[in-house]
Amino acid sequence: MTVIRLNNVRKSFGTFDVIKGVDLEINPCEFMVFVGPSGCGKSTLLRLIAGLEDITSGTLAFDEKVVNSLTPSQRGIAMVFQSYALYPHMTVYDNMAFGLKLAKGGADEIKRRVNEAAEMLQITDYLDRLPKQLSGGQRQRVAIGRAIVRDPKVFLFDEPLSNLDAALRVQTRLEIAKLHAKMHETTMIYVTHDQVEAMTLADRICVLRDGNVEQVGTPMELYEKPQSTFVAGFIGSPKMNFLTEKFADAYKAHTLGVRPEHLEVREKAGTWAGKLIHSENLGSESYLYIDIGAKEPLVVRQDGKPSRQPGDLLHVSPINDNVHRFDQSGYPARA
């Protein structure tokens, strides 16, 4: 039930500013995801909240109490690292119990909590093994278990799935979602560069760009009302189409954004027309690349198999005029 408040938080390494004044409030029990391209400062921001890096200026408060100068364990956080970061010479049990032993917990209490966490993550059978005897997915579960055992006020994840293969990633993603449901009194912050993870896990997403917060909102808010071309391009897959010049002028915008899933192919009299240059068939859906004379081909999503051959002339229209209008600076056009 911890509320986290960042007030004009800055971080610089020497003369290089990584975080350039972040104001952000993370609600109690919320699952907040920091997302952005590599180098945007999302991991640094998480490490500032964790206490692994010093805040250059600004304040960080947990429940109205400024924690800038507290150590990670005094802040009551737990963290899951990208590379698992298990202690190689300790068994799974000792890995999970290490923090509690340092905090001078009673032996029975430690045992109970480790077993509880192990059961939750189904790693009870591995408790006396060493990390090197486990697979990647099992190691990451131990790392999550080590964090659970500490019963943290704030639970931090630093790209926990990026070392796992695709199938395991989906499975572990689901487990993290279940974990959030179970630990519903814990505030969680999750860093990823993968927008699918962000969309599926988050209560709210914070999109970062070059050390600044670009937009904060629920996944659907970001999807439906992106506050900049950056967010619009980052959220959604395949990427939103951006049209400029005469295509945008018709909508009184500098840049016109249309998602591939909001376009439909018509027999005639579409808004735009062009030749099909390529199509990708995924079975359940397909993506058509149409050259309508803009800088880049227009991507259109279609249910099922592609119905046309490359070279065919196609007419395309936005469904229900579902377009996003942006002005010159990349923000939503008002007029």
Place this chain on the structure above:
Amino acid sequence: MPVAIKNTAFYALVVLIVLFAVFPFYYAIITSFKTGSALFTIEYWPTSFSLANYVSVIEAGSFPRNLLNSLIVSGLVVALSLLMAVTAAFALARVRFRGRSLLLLTILSVSMFPQIAVLAGLFEVIRLLGLYNTLWGLIFSYTIFTLPFTVWVLTTFMRDLPIEIEEAAIVDGATPWVIITKVFLPLMWPALVTTGLLAFIAAWNEFLFALTFTSSTETRTVPVIIALLSGASAHEVPWGLIMAASVIVTVPLVVLVLIFQRKIISGLTAGGVKG
């Protein structure tokens, strides 16, 4: 058969190298079993077997005491320099501070001074500290010379340990001391054994400081005592005793290396420590 020739040549070379490395020690052993005028005949196979030399070395006055001195000095030098080197390596490898690389280079340059160049200065320091003719004087001066090497090796090793493991420990509430002792030390056994053994050998074999900083027989270490062994007259070199003493002195080193052999090998290939 080219393969057969290759193999033969390979093993011939191996035998040659082993002979070259082991022969001096072998010759010392067979000589130590000889007595009287047999000592001065050149023979490559053991011809006589007598423990008389060993008995007289051990019974002759101070030798057991000197052996103990050597053990105490070398053991304490290893313990002290590892303790200081591990803590220093943590700071040098993991804590960012101004002048870190300058400090590392300074430490390395200390090991470049020839012993003889600092002998006089060190002698004054030891006299000033009142350590002259004590084992502490030797421990003090040996530690000075083993530390640069141990610090440098352990710093390099510690730098290669994954930073996330340290951060995980910080999140778990570990202080730097707990991180060093509970997390890093268990991962550093190979490096500790390797550097510790090399420090032990260096202290065990050291001659110049031991000769200079001690004056009485009770405080001398084995290398000096062996060199100062004298016969009945000034013109007689007691080869039998010297060889017996040399063999006795070598045994602890051989035993140590055999015990830690596997650790040394994994220490030399270390760096693949991934969580």
